[in-house]
Every structure is written in structure tokens, then in C-alpha cells.
Amino acid sequence: MTYQECIQACLECMEECNMCYDACLREDNVKMMADCIRLDRECADICAFAAKAMQSNSPFAGKICGLCAEICQACGDECAKHEHDHCQRCAEVCYKCAKVCREMAS
Amino acid sequence: MTYQECIQACLECMEECNMCYDACLREDNVKMMADCIRLDRECADICAFAAKAMQSNSPFAGKICGLCAEICQACGDECAKHEHDHCQRCAEVCYKCAKVCREMAS
Amino acid sequence: MTYQECIQACLECMEECNMCYDACLREDNVKMMADCIRLDRECADICAFAAKAMQSNSPFAGKICGLCAEICQACGDECAKHEHDHCQRCAEVCYKCAKVCREMAS
């Protein structure tokens, strides 16, 4: 596992979460998506934070990846409950990023 | 107008927008609040960005405040449409921050 | 301990760290301040992140505060080594924020 692989996973997850956030806000039933919207924002933001930490060689990169893994996992679990394509795609990318960040943190 | 007044306005606006974002996601009619949720996130984030720029003496602080003023104005205009207390409070703080940031930018 | 106290501590720490960052970059001996500059940036950014999480009622606010406490502690330890007024002031505010965030996390 290299920093570069983990940065890549975080940047992909940031993108998918921000796109899912936008798509959820356009759905007919926004109320059903409220937790998804909330977690998408949080997950996108921690992924950007983790990427920055690794890119700039932060002494806290490992711990930040550990927290990122937990938030990605929670966001993936929420997205996986919804049938929309953007949620299913997002869940997949979140789970992948959670796995990679977990390895990085350990 | 000092940096300190403008930083204070940005941090208050960041707080009110993040609280309004959370409250909107808990409303019964989330769909009606979709634009408000979107602008609350964006406004909170640019306010944090502007505060950081002023606190760290960025050569771009003025231009960042100019952009912050525009986003605060748009967020205030959206919040002002809704009768919820959190939206009315947020609109007031956004308008104040827009005014202060506009002065800082000029 | 309320969210409001912890948010306040984080925003004060963000401000002091960003100001210390700027002041360190203006010192004659910048090389000696390299770790301080690095930690000031990281600490300011995680404090902003923690404030946002509490303001928006994130389910991860506690865990983010836990990480914030660790980074504040490290930043305070680095700042405390330097005699510059901005470093001494920053160390004090970092230690206070570390304490408050630790309580919030537990």
C-alpha cells in the first residue's frame, strides 16, 4: 500500500460523494435522502482532508486515514440502502476507500 | 473596518449556516429546503476559507472576501424566503456578513 | 461541557494557529520554525473541521474532536519550544483546545 494509492482512493471517494450529494438534493423524495446528503458532505470533506495530509507528508496522516475509514464506512452503509444509481456507485467507492484507508492507518 | 471585525462576521456566518444546514435536513419538507441546504454548505465553507485567509494574512484575502460577499448574499436571499426561525436568523447573519465582506473587498 | 464551549475553543485555536503560521513565515530564522509552520496549518484546519462538525450536528463530532485534541496537543508542544510571543500564545490556546476537545470526545 503506497500513499499514492490511498490518495487516489480518497480523491475518487470525494468526487463520488460530492456527485451523490448533488444528485440526492435533486431527487423527488429528498426527505428520504437526508442522512445520505449529510454523510456525503462529511465523507467528501474528510477524504479531501486525508488526501491533503498524505500529499503534504503530515505526521498525522495515519490517524486521519483511520478516521476517514470510519466515515467512509458509515457513508457507504447509508448509500447502500438506496437504489438510485448514484447511491449504489457511491457506496462501492466508499467501501473501497474505507478498506484502503484502514490499511493505511494500521 | 478591521480584519478582526470581518473575521468575526465570517465565523458567525459560518456557524449560523452550519446550524441552518442541520435544521433544514430535519424539516418535514426537506425538498422545499434543497437550495437552502446547498447554499448553507457553500456559504459556511467560503466563510471558513475567508476567515483563514484573513487570519493568515493572505495576499488574496480581499478577493476571497469579495467572493464570500456574493455567496453570503445568495444564501441570505434563499434563507429569507423561508419562515423557519433558523432560516430567518441565518438570512440576517448572511446579509451582515455580505456587507462586511463587500467593504473588506473594496 | 457544551458544544458551544468546544466550538468556541476550536475557533480561537484556529485563529491563533493561522496567526502563528503567518508570523513564523516572517521570522528571520524560518528554518527553525518549519515544524511549527507545518503543525500550525494542520491544527488550524482540523479545528475548523471540528467546529463545522459540531455546528452541523455530525454523528462523527466526538471522534473528530478526539483527533483534534491530539493535533492541538502536538501543535502546543511544538509552539511551546519557541520563545516568540506568537508561539507562546499559540501554545496556550492549543493546550486549552486540546483539553476541551478531549472532554468532548470522551
Place this chain on the structure above:
Amino acid sequence: MTYQECIQACLECMEECNMCYDACLREDNVKMMADCIRLDRECADICAFAAKAMQSNSPFAGKICGLCAEICQACGDECAKHEHDHCQRCAEVCYKCAKVCREMAS
């Protein structure tokens, strides 16, 4: 010019700036790199902000890209003054991102 090309340019620029920031802080002559460190942080952060805005379909994406273009240009101009490989690489990526963001903004 598509959003996807501009997002890609912003994420590459964020990465190069964060890496240059880290490398500058490790140089023997840190004092000479002070402005580069400062602009690298600012440029990395606005690039992340612009990527987020485009990914989440923000109504302010164009204006944020306009500001991003100006900061990338300034960061590229500063990096171009230094002979270190990381600065030369960073300048090149900053100029490319400035160009792409300028087109997106117009």
C-alpha cells in the same frame, strides 16, 4: 472544456502544491521559500475548493474557478523563480490549472 477536465486539473494542482509545500519546508534555505510555502498552501486549498464546487454542481463554480485561476497564476509565478525540481514541476502544473480554470470561468 468539460467540468471533468477542470476538476482533474484542480486535483493535480492541489497534489503538486501540497507536495511542493512539504518539500519547501525541508529545504536548507527555508527563508527563501517562505512565499512559496504560503502560496502552495493557499493554492492547494482553493483547488480543493474549486473541485468540490464543480463536483457538487455549485451555482458559484464558475466564479470560484475564476478566483482559483488567479491564485494558481500567482503560485506558478512564485514557484517559477526557484530552481528546485519540485518548484519547477509545481509551476508547470499551476500554469496549466490557471489556464483551464480561466476558460471555465469565462
